[in-house]
Amino acid sequence: MSVAVAQTPPPAAQPPFAVPPFKNLKVLPKDIGRAELLTNMKFFAQSLGVRCTYCHVGTEGQPLSTFDFASDAKDHKKIARDMMRLAQHINTEHLPAITGLPDAKVTCFTCHRGSTKPATEIPPPVQAAPAAPAAPPAKTERGTG
Numbered sequence: 001m002s003v004a005v006a007q008t009p010p011p012a013a014q015p016p017f018a019v020p021p022f023k024n025l026k027v028l029p030k031d032i033g034r035a036e037l038l039t040n041m042k043f044f045a046q047s048l049g050v051r052c053t054y055c056h057v058g059t060e061g062q063p064l065s066t067f068d069f070a071s072d073a074k075d076h077k078k079i080a081r082d083m084m085r086l087a088q089h090i091n092t093e094h095l096p097a098i099t100g101l102p103d104a105k106v107t108c109f110t111c112h113r114g115s116t117k118p119a120t121e122i123p124p125p126v127q128a129a130p131a132a133p134a135a136p137p138a139k140t141e142r143g144t145g
């Protein structure tokens, strides 16, 4: 007995983007695959709470195929590359030696937590919701004269 296989129609053809070989990788392995590269990029974006255009040349709302991902025109991309080196350095030179744990590591998220500006101060305690207003004082009967 044969089982009918539902054929999902192919998604509307999107022009390809982020297709290897990548042209301008200086920290990631030059032969990294597309899926792994994009996993890294989504991790960057989510860790900082930003979109691709924070680091890459392109217009928000336009297809990603129109973006120039290889360009280094945006300073944030260059800073991100240095941040990758910073994290690699901490992870290879310092954390395993200090902790004795070979897998101890920091990532973008360890510091950034969804923000471009990692917090250095402990946030103030969350204020309790203001108490409901006290019932108005009962009217006192006073003689008027």
Ligand code: HEC
Pocket (backbone or CB within 6 Å): 017, 018, 019, 021, 022, 023, 024, 025, 026, 027, 028, 029, 037, 041, 042, 044, 045, 048, 050, 051, 052, 053, 054, 055, 056, 064, 069, 070, 076, 077, 078, 080, 081
């Ligand atoms: C916080 C900055 C940042 C964000 C956000 C970011 N990227 Fe990147 N992206 C980089 C850096 C840095 C490189 C280069 C890495 C290197 O030199 O090894 C890069 C490289 C790339 C490349 C390779 C380009 C080439 O040919 O060399 C592609 C494709 C790419 N990013 C796609 C994306 C997409 C898609 C998004 C959004 C989901 C995104 N990036 C979000 C920083 C970022």
Ligand code: HEC
Pocket (backbone or CB within 6 Å): 044, 048, 076, 077, 079, 080, 081, 083, 084, 087, 106, 107, 108, 109, 110, 111, 112, 116, 117, 118
């Ligand atoms: C050890 C902590 C730490 C790690 C890990 C880290 N960052 Fe940062 N990052 C910082 C600090 C601190 C700043 C300076 C923020 C400020 O201007 O107040 C910063 C700034 C940045 C900026 C510039 C933000 C701006 O507003 O100009 C980018 C982009 C960035 N980081 C990307 C990354 C990426 C991508 C990663 C992961 C590869 C990463 N960072 C990992 C601590 C870290």
